[in-house]
Structures are given as structure tokens and as C-alpha cells.
Amino acid sequence: MIKFFRHIRKSLLMENKTGSSGHVSRSGKYFKYAIGEIILVVIGILIALNINNWNTIRLDKLEGEVIKQNILEEFTENQLLLNTSNQLTQSAFDASFSLIKLTGSETSDLSQHNLDSLFNYSLMAEDYHPTINSLDDILQSGRMKLLNNDELKNTLQSWQAEMEQLKSYKSSQTSWQNNFYLPYLMERMSYIQMDLYNNKSWARQSKIETDYYPMFQDIKLENLLDNNLYLLEYLIDRMDSLKKIQKRIIELTSTNQ
Numbered sequence: 001m002i003k004f005f006r007h008i009r010k011s012l013l014m015e016n017k018t019g020s021s022g023h024v025s026r027s028g029k030y031f032k033y034a035i036g037e038i039i040l041v042v043i044g045i046l047i048a049l050n051i052n053n054w055n056t057i058r059l060d061k062l063e064g065e066v067i068k069q070n071i072l073e074e075f076t077e078n079q080l081l082l083n084t085s086n087q088l089t090q091s092a093f094d095a096s097f098s099l100i101k102l103t104g105s106e107t108s109d110l111s112q113h114n115l116d117s118l119f120n121y122s123l124m125a126e127d128y129h130p131t132i133n134s135l136d137d138i139l140q141s142g143r144m145k146l147l148n149n150d151e152l153k154n155t156l157q158s159w160q161a162e163m164e165q166l167k168s169y170k171s172s173q174t175s176w177q178n179n180f181y182l183p184y185l186m187e188r189m190s191y192i193q194m195d196l197y198n199n200k201s202w203a204r205q206s207k208i209e210t211d212y213y214p215m216f217q218d219i220k221l222e223n224l225l226d227n228n229l230y231l232l233e234y235l236i237d238r239m240d241s242l243k244k245i246q247k248r249i250i251e252l253t254s255t256n257q
Helices: 002-018 023-102 115-122 133-141 143-147 150-186 191-198 212-216 219-253
Strands: none
Touching (some): 023 133, 115 191
């Protein structure tokens, strides 16, 4: 292309040298030469702009692919973390459900169950702490547009909103547990025995016997377990919803969509 423009310029110069000698003719030749020079400059600028624009698009696309890969790796790990949190929260729900079915039971029925273990697991609702370094980076730097995928961008925003709901509700559940459920248990049963199921070095059978029968005849315990089930069920629902969103993020970042 450059050789072609040089050929045009050379032709104009040669034509100027070999043309007629008249003043008007020479002025016309110079004018044609000047126009040719302007055209060549304009074309060169346009070509340079197009090359620069193409290179920018190419670099943005490459950076977008790197961002997608980082998000893919991050949310693949987050899905594993969420599965663990979900399973522990489900275990807490199952333990609470087993306990509430025992309220009002006789001592003979209660003795057939490991109540220390059930109470321990009823407290084990797990918080979810995802890694969001890549997501924070693209949000703070304004590089979300480089993803060039509206569904992915919308799904990431949905994830943020769902995550905020989960964090808010988990905070409320933890606060309720610490202020109501745990204080009730603390006055009526042995924590050191429950810690046998947490593999704590100081855990042992307490020398102070726990009488579970009065607890399971207490309407307050039944109400506490009922509320615990209500809170845990909502947490599980939120985690299930979040799991679906994360699965879609993984799908969108692992393809060329």
C-alpha cells in the first residue's frame, strides 16, 4: 500500500517535470501535486486510526478473555465453598428437625438419641465467605464492559444482590442464635460434652449430669427450635438460589459466549 502511494507521488512529480512550460500549466501541476499530497496524508491518517482501533479492539478482547478466565476460576472455587456451607447449614436444619420432633417425649424416648450431638449440630449453620478479588477488580476499575456479554454482566449483578441478602440474613440468624438459643442451652446442658463432637482437646464427659427431660417438656425450647428451623430454611433457600446463579456464571465464563 505504501509503495502504491509513493508511485502516485512519483508520477505527479514526473508529470510536473515533463509537462508544458506555461505558467498556467505549471500552477495546475503544482495544484494537482498539493491535492495528491493532502489525499495521501488523509488516507495515511485514516489507515493509522483504523490500525490503532483494530489493535485496541484486539487487546480489549484478549483482556476480556483473561477476566473471564479469572472469574471462572474464582467462582468454581466459590461453588465448592458454597456447597460446604450449604451442607453444614442443612445438617443444622436436620438436627433441629430431629430435636423438635422429640419435644414432649418421655425419658425412655429421649435416651435413644444422642442429644448432645443433635444440639451441637443444630448450631452449625455455616457462613459463606466467597473469594471476589477478580469481581472487585473489574468493578473498581470499570472493566466490566470488557466482558462483552450482557447476560454475564447481568448475572454478576444478580449474584451481588443475592449475596447481600444472604449476608444480611445470616447476620440476623447469628445474632438471634447468640442472644436467645445459646443462652437457653447454656443454663441447661453441658457445652464441654457438646465439644466432643467438635474434636476439641478439652472436650470430655461432664461430671455434672444433664437432665434433658425438663428441657423437652418446655414450650420455650420448642419455640426456639421452631424459630431456628425457620431461619435455617431461609438460609438454605438463599444458598440454593446463589448456587444456581454461580453455576450460570461458571457456564457463561467457560464458553465463548
